Amino acid sequence: EKIFTELIRSIERSRSKLRQMIRVQEKTAVSRAEGLMEKLMQEIDDLRRTHAELEQLSHTNDHIHFLK
Numbered sequence: 001e002k003i004f005t006e007l008i009r010s011i012e013r014s015r016s017k018l019r020q021m022i023r024v025q026e027k028t029a030v031s032r033a034e035g036l037m038e039k040l041m042q043e044i045d046d047l048r049r050t051h052a053e054l055e056q057l058s059h060t061n062d063h064i065h066f067l068k
Helices: 002-058 063-067
Strands: none
């Protein structure tokens, strides 16, 4: 019975360590994903701004300014 109890404790410790490792990996993945999302949102904002500028320039009658 003592061996069985020790085996259960060992399994519980291993399970606890595994859960902790999973939590750490999850936090790391979430943090990385949030960073990538922030970067993508910034890139989208930059592209929208550039698109608006190009759209405005495409409607101008000043072709020299357009070519700049």
